[in-house]
Amino acid sequence: MHTFSYARPGTLAEAVALLDAYGPDARLLAGGTDLVIRLRDGTLRPSVVIDLKRIAELRPAIREDAGWLTISATTVMTDVAADARVRRHFPALVEAAAVVGSVQIRNRATLAGNVCNASPAADTAPPLLVYGAEVVAAGPAGTRPIPIAEFFVRSGETTLARGELVAAIELPVPRRRMGAVHLRRTRRRGHDLASVTLCCGVDEAGVTRLAYGSVGPRPVLVVDESGVLADRAAPEAAKTAILERMFADASPSPRSMRASPEYRLAMLRVLGRRALRIAIERLAAGE
Numbered sequence: 001m002h003t004f005s006y007a008r009p010g011t012l013a014e015a016v017a018l019l020d021a022y023g024p025d026a027r028l029l030a031g032g033t034d035l036v037i038r039l040r041d042g043t044l045r046p047s048v049v050i051d052l053k054r055i056a057e058l059r060p061a062i063r064e065d066a067g068w069l070t071i072s073a074t075t076v077m078t079d080v081a082a083d084a085r086v087r088r089h090f091p092a093l094v095e096a097a098a099v100v101g102s103v104q105i106r107n108r109a110t111l112a113g114n115v116c117n118a119s120p121a122a123d124t125a126p127p128l129l130v131y132g133a134e135v136v137a138a139g140p141a142g143t144r145p146i147p148i149a150e151f152f153v154r155s156g157e158t159t160l161a162r163g164e165l166v167a168a169i170e171l172p173v174p175r176r177r178m179g180a181v182h183l184r185r186t187r188r189r190g191h192d193l194a195s196v197t198l199c200c201g202v203d204e205a206g207v208t209r210l211a212y213g214s215v216g217p218r219p220v221l222v223v224d225e226s227g228v229l230a231d232r233a234a235p236e237a238a239k240t241a242i243l244e245r246m247f248a249d250a251s252p253s254p255r256s257m258r259a260s261p262e263y264r265l266a267m268l269r270v271l272g273r274r275a276l277r278i279a280i281e282r283l284a285a286g287e
């Protein structure tokens, strides 16, 4: 393995200063479930790895305040999926966190790391998009919120600027009742990255939010405010036309070993319809 130095700062200010000084030669370490693999296979060759786990401001925590739920940067998937407030307000995020890898992976993998790794297949990205999450970026100039819909650029690349890291992910507690679900398709049972990962949310005002990943360079959010998708009595042809427009941004890579573009697009349609039906049912059932 390529040699690098290891830094374990105790404060956010120290971490940001290191990150700013080293720029792209620095890599942050949270759970390491993505990073360590890439250090081992040599696709990442940083000169310094900055461990986030001893930073007081980033220690694992989920807080609810003024209509927002804040999930700190070192909070792992297991704790996200188990938290009573996340389960109450964001059930589709719970479903997504609960299918990441295996028990061992979920005990180490952070929500922030899943987002920062910026894989198009990141399972928590679609629910975070549907729920309108914001990423709290901390950098040399202080902190700023980045709407999650503006965060992903392409695989491994985000809109974080030099010297910035993700301090937390914030979710607005939905003001309207919403039914939501996360679904995904993998090649096999057991742990595998998704060929399609998708979340649908339908609220009581008839707005449908659909987000999907693993079918293009970054996860995509599309919104139908017409009320047609949410309306059980609307004609099928009208729903199909809207869904087709919503899937128009899907552009799966022909080079992926996981699934062909044709298969991914077919599964996107199947899962999209299934998720819409489940979300409507859950809204009606008050789940």
Ligand SMILES: Cc1cc2nc3c(=O)[nH]c(=O)nc-3n(C[C@H](O)[C@H](O)[C@H](O)COP(=O)(O)OP(=O)(O)OC[C@H]3O[C@@H](n4cnc5c(N)ncnc54)[C@H](O)[C@@H]3O)c2cc1C
Binding pocket: 027, 028, 029, 030, 031, 032, 033, 034, 035, 036, 037, 052, 073, 099, 100, 101, 102, 105, 108, 109, 110, 111, 112, 113, 114, 115, 116, 117, 121, 122, 123, 124, 164, 165, 166, 167, 191, 192, 193, 194
């Ligand atoms: C066997 C296996 C199965 C997996 N299955 C799935 C799956 O089913 N679904 C899925 O979505 N993922 C899966 N993954 C991927 C991985 O577990 C997740 O992406 C995980 O959430 C990453 O979090 P981490 O804390 O381990 O990040 P790390 O590996 O520590 O970091 C990942 C990347 O994000 C950067 N980073 C981390 N934290 C921050 C921060 N706070 N600010 C800025 N940058 C940061 C790091 O520098 C690195 O580039 C799997 C991985 C393995 C090894």
